[in-house]
Amino acid sequence: MPLLSSAVPCESPNSWIPEFHFYKPNHWINDPNGLFFFEGTYHLFYQMNPDDVVWGNMHWGHATSEDLISWEHEPIALYAEPEGLGYIFSGGAVVDVNNTSGFAKSGETPIVATFTHHSKDEVQTQSLAFSLDGGKTFEKYSNNPVIPNPGLKDFRDPKVVWYEPGNYWVKAVVAGQCVHFYRSENLLQWEKLSEFGHNIGAHGGVWECPDLFPLHCEQSGETRWVLLISINPGGPNGGSAMQYFIGDFDGRDFLVQDKDTRWLDYGTDFYAGITFDNVSEAPTQRTIIAWMSNWNYANKTPDNAWRGAMTLPRILKLVKHPHSYALCMEPVKQSEKLWSSKKSSHRVFDAPIALPDAYKLEITLEKTASETLLEWRNGQGNLIKLKIDLANMCAHFDRSEAGFDNHDFAATIDVPLLASDSEFMEITVCVDTCSLEFFFANGERTLTALCFPDSAFSELKVSGNLLSVADKTEILVSPLKK
CATH class of the missing domain: 2.60.120.560 (Exo-inulinase; domain 1)
Structure with a gap:
């Protein structure tokens, strides 16, 4: 079973090339971005350097799959604008099934990508791009940025979720060592709601790549909200890691169940993971992919024929413990075909x-x-x-x-x-x-x-x-x- 039917041949002296994990031959890749499922196809976007096997010149690469296991490389989705708003840093994507954005004019379903522009002066702002052909190609929104920088060095990685009780979108953006929540009816104009993270969780480094979503626990029959946060450094075993919080979201504030620090993965090579939008199994489970590396050594790993890979896609579920909830992860069922x-x-x-x-x-x-x-x-x-x-x-x-x-x-x-x-x-x-x-x-x-x-x-x-x-x-x- 080929993992990448369009892979470019490359040489690796010690056969370190992954056999069943996603990677990009002859390129650097890091954070997964803009994950969504639409009309039978999973879309994986990711941070990519088109010119080298070390970090830099960030674009959004793109791959597609029908089963989350065998991936096809696609053309670059979002190009950097070094002389304009900047490089294309991490973010998410949503399937705008009700055309709240108004981007569709002829009955199409817009795919709206939310991402950070990072300028040459290191100013980070929040921008949009949209696709009217199911995610094959994207056009950047003409009025970017949709959220200007509020005076912070680290202000990035937007991830959007539909808040059904209020009938509006909620965007999580990391800001230093906390998260800012925003709301919008149309994905274009955003109003700040609240902040989360002050004096809660691990703070050994900068927070990155938030993901907010509800999960229904099949054991208890209850629904809780989950907030994923990547942190670098400050992981439990050195360098990069992912922590998470469980609680409730009332449409404005995230209310955590307790102040315990919980780690999604205890290894050193599970980072910047986010979940897919528009997957039918939600809200009883979410599908997540993470970058399989660590900023302590990501640019220094020994294979110059490629650098950076994704974990196996995993299923996230909510489990009930006597006095709290927690997350568990297992490989997606489709991985059994491997x-x-x-x-x-x-x-x-x-x-x-x-x-x-x-x-x-x-x-x-x-x-x-x-x-x-x-x-x-x-x-x-x-x-x-x-x-x-x-x-x-x-x-x-x-x-x-x-x-x-x-x-x-x-x-x-x-x-x-x-x-x-x-x-x-x-x-x-x-x-x-x-x-x-x-x-x-x-x-x-x-x-x-x-x-x-x-x-x-x-x-x-x-x-x-x-x-x-x-x-x-x-x-x-x-x-x-x-």
Whole structure:
């Protein structure tokens, strides 16, 4: 199954090119932008440098898919205006089904992209572009910017949601280390509503890429509002990360359920994620894609044939805990088509498990196996370790011996696991040539990490207090379908 049927051939000395993650050959990419679904097609826009494999000269690249897994590259959607309003920074897009913007004149459905213009003088303003052909091409709004800069250095990354009780649009824009909310009936004129974030959440760096939306919890039958915020630096394991808040939105103010800091992913390589507009499964779930990198080393990773990739698309759901709500994430169901049905099962761990280059692991651990160590190895002496300590309900990930270790890349990552009544811990790991995505306990905890070994990890060694008469520990290996 080709991931990118229009991909440009490129060379990578150590085969780090992703096999099933989206990337752009011979280019730099970062934040996903303007995600929406329309007439059977998913649209992914993203920050792209058309001239280099390091950050700069920001445009909006574009790709489309019918299944969120196989993507087609499309022409650049929004071009930078270095001598005008500026470069095209991050933002979102909405399907304006009621033509509130008035852009459609002949019955079309406008797609309205909201983005930040970043001028050569580093002034950030909020602008619009619209498409009348389903997102194939965009025209910038003639009266940009629609929200001028209020005197702030960091004022960017607009994301818009329809607020149905009030019959108007709400836009979230990050402003330093908080969020400003605006309202509009037509997407063109905006009135400021409120601010959120003062003395709440993590503040180790600048806030970026907000996303506000309602989610319905199937367990409780209640609906809560979710606010996603990326932060750089200040993540729980160094550099970039995503935090989130759960509460209620009354059309003006976001009212948080508590002041706890919650992390969407505990790895160092899940950032700037936003969700798709106009997906039918909402509001019981949202589909999210994130940039798979970290600003600590994003410009320095070792493959000059490409730089930057997206995570697997994931489903976000709201789960009820005794006194609060939380989010869980799992790969979209469409990702199952990636894996071969010829899976191998392993329950005796005296010998290492042979591994393909790209695959999915499904791990079932009995809680009686209080400590388990998984070690990925190759013939060049590279090593990745994951220690799962079920006695203390935590996991420890170590890539300090994985090959590339420059520029704060050799991180060790700690993940607090959630206690449950189940006698098993279920873990899914999606492994590509340069990344691992871990999903613990049905996605209630996740960990995303890049790795650049000298060659693919060819074996997995499993050890710990695993062996007992009633041992039900099992590891299933499903290779990538070729």
